[in-house]
Amino acid sequence: MAIPEVMDKTLSSGGTEVLSILVVFTTVLMVIKLAMTYKQNKKLPPGPWGFPLLGHLPFLGKDPLSKFDKYRKEYGDIYRIRFGKWPTVIINGKAAIKKALYHRGDAFNDRPEFTSVRLVSDMKGLAFCHFDSRYVLHRKIGASVLKVFTGNGNEIIRDIIEHEVDMLIDYFLSHKGQEFDPNDATYLAMGSIIYQVVYGKGKNVREDKDFLFFIKNTETFKDFVKAGNPFDVMPWMRYILPKKYNAFVELLETSDAAEDKKLDEIKRTYDEKDIRHATDALIAATKQYSEEEKARVNLTDDQIVKTTGDYLGAGFDTTATALKWAFLFLANNPNVQEKVQREIDDVIGCNRRPTMHDRSKLCYTEAMIIETLRMGCIAPLSLPHSTCEDTELLGYDIPKDTVVFFNIFSSNYDDELWRNPYEFRPERYLNKDGMLDREKTENVLTFGIGRRRCVGEQLARMELFLCLCIVLQRCHIRKPEGEEYKLQGDVTLTYAPKPFKIQVVSRD
Numbered sequence: 001m002a003i004p005e006v007m008d009k010t011l012s013s014g015g016t017e018v019l020s021i022l023v024v025f026t027t028v029l030m031v032i033k034l035a036m037t038y039k040q041n042k043k044l045p046p047g048p049w050g051f052p053l054l055g056h057l058p059f060l061g062k063d064p065l066s067k068f069d070k071y072r073k074e075y076g077d078i079y080r081i082r083f084g085k086w087p088t089v090i091i092n093g094k095a096a097i098k099k100a101l102y103h104r105g106d107a108f109n110d111r112p113e114f115t116s117v118r119l120v121s122d123m124k125g126l127a128f129c130h131f132d133s134r135y136v137l138h139r140k141i142g143a144s145v146l147k148v149f150t151g152n153g154n155e156i157i158r159d160i161i162e163h164e165v166d167m168l169i170d171y172f173l174s175h176k177g178q179e180f181d182p183n184d185a186t187y188l189a190m191g192s193i194i195y196q197v198v199y200g201k202g203k204n205v206r207e208d209k210d211f212l213f214f215i216k217n218t219e220t221f222k223d224f225v226k227a228g229n230p231f232d233v234m235p236w237m238r239y240i241l242p243k244k245y246n247a248f249v250e251l252l253e254t255s256d257a258a259e260d261k262k263l264d265e266i267k268r269t270y271d272e273k274d275i276r277h278a279t280d281a282l283i284a285a286t287k288q289y290s291e292e293e294k295a296r297v298n299l300t301d302d303q304i305v306k307t308t309g310d311y312l313g314a315g316f317d318t319t320a321t322a323l324k325w326a327f328l329f330l331a332n333n334p335n336v337q338e339k340v341q342r343e344i345d346d347v348i349g350c351n352r353r354p355t356m357h358d359r360s361k362l363c364y365t366e367a368m369i370i371e372t373l374r375m376g377c378i379a380p381l382s383l384p385h386s387t388c389e390d391t392e393l394l395g396y397d398i399p400k401d402t403v404v405f406f407n408i409f410s411s412n413y414d415d416e417l418w419r420n421p422y423e424f425r426p427e428r429y430l431n432k433d434g435m436l437d438r439e440k441t442e443n444v445l446t447f448g449i450g451r452r453r454c455v456g457e458q459l460a461r462m463e464l465f466l467c468l469c470i471v472l473q474r475c476h477i478r479k480p481e482g483e484e485y486k487l488q489g490d491v492t493l494t495y496a497p498k499p500f501k502i503q504v505v506s507r508d
């Protein structure tokens with residue numbers, strides 16, 4: 001809902017209170033109108049009662065996943081709630097999620113026009129944009145650039161990962177077996193990796209002021225957004241909390257300016273014969289497509305190069321959180337850790353580095369990573385989708401422009417799909433010959449499914465595989481005596497483990 005410019009001027013000339021009342025009043029009217037439009041539809045999904053303006057936000061509290069589970073028991077696999085101004089449906093369980101994303105064409109593949117997205121990229125990024133022909137070409141380019149860097153023999157990425165994991169291990173071992181919280185070091189290591197994948201390998205990126213600025217901004221963004229940005233679902237809040245809103249806009253603007261500065265530097269030294277990093281590969285991609293082809297779908301060179309923002313935004317906290325979950329599960333399950341180490345010893349030994357070629361022979365290690373991704377369900381509600389046309393699911397009508405959350409968590413922990421879903425058991429993915437059973441691994445929906453499935457999945461899997469193999473080849477990870485681990489996570493920007501401590505000792 002765009003707020004007319006004249007209102008902005010009234011606000012700056014002192015009519016804040018009157019304006020707030022007007023905004024609230026208008027929003028109530030719009031919500032009533034929306035509700036009436038909804039009712040004209042034949043058969044909407046059922047759902048609980050919600051407040052005017054706020055919808056169901058006050059009911060979700062600190063543990064929205066439990067609330068969604070409760071609603072599922074009451075209303076079934078699909079139900080209707082409201083996030084502030086947005087009519088929303090939550091789709092639960094593998095069968096319903098697959099039906100929506102595989103059998104309804106592209107009806108569920110749009111993204112909602114949230115305030116933050118309009119501010120960051122005007123709905124022209126890769127992760128947050130409407131589903132149209134511009135997106136299809138953008139996605140093709142974004143995926144092909146990452147593919148170059150995730151090929152089995154890619155030395156650039158392997159070098160970056162090895163260097164950063166060595167630093168992580170040095171830090172772990174510097175505690176000399178005493179307990180510590182691995183959070184900050186893991187976060188920094190994964191931030192350094194994605195930053196160098198995007199902008200190039202640096203001697204010591206951790207001392208680079210641009211990198212430190214990126215880390216600080218990401219932290220501030222996380223603090224601000226927490227489990228959800230209030231301005232996305234209640235845009236009128238900018239008039240109630242103008243200071244907070246302005247601080248948010250300023251944060252986005254400084255991040256954008258820092259990215260532009262970095263991209264300008266890189267463009268000046270670009271050489272098509274020497275593709276150094278993902279940004280170079282994106283610049284090269286702008287030249288692979290003719291001007292007519294790009295113009296036909298409204299994709300600009302600037303948007304292509306700024307895919308860097310999507311990689312940095314989506315590829316940092318996610319992988320850091322996954323690695324933290326892995327450390328927690330390994331410390332909590334010493335028998336699993338031992339089996340992984342035995343497999344690494346048998347296949348790789350201790351005299352050479354793990355490579356991606358080892359992956360096909362390390363089935364138990366792979367299964368441990370998949371189990372980590374199932375239980376540490378990093379993006380439990382995926383990214384928000386929305387419907388780009390009126391559609392139907394499980395006998396219910398879903399109007400165009402409905403926000404849709406796919407509850408991946410409900411599928412990853414579904415006791416009809418998994419025996420003892422709260423038990424960490426990599427064996428569940430292995431067949432009787434000890435090989436990965438693809439039918440079972442495909443049931444883990446952590447990267448999403450369908451045409452908007454995570455574009456960085458291969459890179460993320462590569463990072464996790466190499467990081468964990470290197471760490472477990474050299475270290476034991478232990479749970480400190482008396483430490484009680486809580487295996488239920490917190491929903492923040494990602495689904496992250498609560499703070500925990502480990503002890504690390506060298507295997508030498």
Ligand code: HEM
Nearest residue numbers: 127311314315318322378379383447448452454455456460
């Ligand atoms: C463990 C790590 C990761 C997890 C669990 C994860 C998960 C996801 C999920 C659930 C989605 C939304 C899918 C949907 O909308 O249906 C997504 C989208 C996306 N991810 Fe990831 N991700 C991870 C790492 C990465 C990395 C390393 C990158 C890039 C460097 C990346 C880039 C993206 C992008 C650009 C999108 C938007 C795709 C689109 O809209 O077409 N992700 N990811």
